[in-house]
Amino acid sequence: MNSMTRIPLTQLDAREPKSSGPQQARLPSAADVPRARDTQFKDTHGRRFSYLRLSITDVCNFRCNYCLPDGYQCSDKTEPLTLEEIRQLAKTFAAHGTRKIRITGGEPVLRQDLPEIIATLKQTPGIETVALTTNGYKINQHIDNWKAAGLDQLNVSIDSLDPQVFQTITGHNRLHEILTGLDRALELGLSRVKVNAVLLKGHNGDQLNRFLDWVKTTPITLRFIELMETGQNPDYFAKNHLSGESIKQQLLANGWQQKIRSKDAGPAQEFDHPDYQGSIGLIMPYSNDFCSSCNRLRISALGKLHLCLFGEQGYDLRHLMKENKQTELESAIRHLLQDKKASHFLHDGNTGAIQHFAQIGG
Known part of the structure; x- marks a missing residue:
């Protein structure tokens, strides 16, 4: 887990993450960033950011072999963002063009106040869509409450429809329970239900037809995600990476x-x-x-802004998530966006500071 040390802006580079001492970053004042007539957050490459991925915990109870094969290891006992900090953050992003917030983890369902978080985001003026990404843990027990709180969209990770393979990947025998919860989500009429499956050559690479048979009668969006290399999985990546291009050609054919x-x-x-x-x-x-259509920013559970999933170690903004600090928070975000790179550097084998996806929710 990332520490809460505030890292000087001048010492961070998305290609070569560097550590820093315990000194506080000099964040810009409102005078440092001229106010534009167009108030939407945007970077120097013309990309606008209408979508925020908000991690509310980095704790996860699954042991997916491509992410946390040894389970969650706590290295920092700092409490995650509070409900009030989340409220202030949402207000700032909504005021500057964000229309969709996705709640992520770790596993966000592990927070008992998840319904309150959903309701807080949904009640924020300007936020049109509140989405949730989950591994499906106890989804069938909670989905009615989430929907009542204002949840619009749901993403569930299901890497295999074979119960044995699913358990091998995740460390849990919960496939039937998760599918039951998905059925309930569809009954409740959420605006969109998605299922995410990470492509893994050694596990589900030959299961395309099984997935397609399921989608034939199930009104969901099934998204195949290429395995991405992180700081902790280079050997696993080399063994299991499967290009989505092969799936694309099969679909078109x-x-x-x-x-x-x-x-x-x-x-x-x-x-x-x-x-x-x-x-x-x-x-x-x-x-x-891939990066040309980037429209999202990420906030970690400890209040750090990540400009890219595969970028810097994060910029601490938590001390600005207060009622009387909105102008400073806005200015800091605008200033930091000037450093957002045109692309990640995965093609060069540079995975940035991320060690596993539970850190900032993928």
Whole structure:
């Protein structure tokens, strides 16, 4: 887990993360960043950020072999963001163009105040969509409360529809329970239900047809995500990485049509088929244009802004998440966005500061 040391802005570079001493960053004042007529957060590459991924804990109770094969290891007992800090953060982002907030972890369901967090975000003026990404833990017990609190969209990680393979990947025999919860989510009429499956050559690389059979009668968006290299998984990555391009070619050869991407779409390439109730998405971070449509920023559970999933160690903004610090928080975010790179550096084998995805929710 990241420490709460505030890192000087001048000492951080997305390509070569560096450590720093215990000195506090000099964050800009309002005078440092001229106010533009267009108040939406944007970077120097013309990308606008309407989407915030907010981690509310880095604790996870699954042991997915591509993320936390040894389970969660606590290295910092600092408490995660409070409900009031989350409220102030949401107000600032909403005032500057953010319309969607996705709650992530670790595993966000482990926070008992999750319904209150959902409600707080949904009640923030300007926030149109509140989404949740979960490993599905006890989803069938909680989904009604989440929906009542204001949840709009749900993403659930299901890396295999084979119970034995699912248990091998995650360390848990919960597939049936999770699928039951998904059925309930569909019954409740959430605006969109997605299932994420990480492509793993040694585990689910030959299960495309099984997934497609499921999507034929299930109105979800199934997204295949290429395995990405992190600081802790280089050997696993080399053994299990599977390109999404091979899946794309199989889909096209079997009558699937690629959807036209909207101007504000995220990085997923999406496909549909007239004979299928569900659709397919592909997230391929190693494709050439993956970062050109970036529209999201990330806040860790400890209040650090991450400009890129595979970037710097994070910029501590937690001390600005207060009622009387909104102007300073806004100015700090604008200032930091000037350093956002045009792309990640995964193609160069540089995974940045991230050690595993539970740190900032992928």
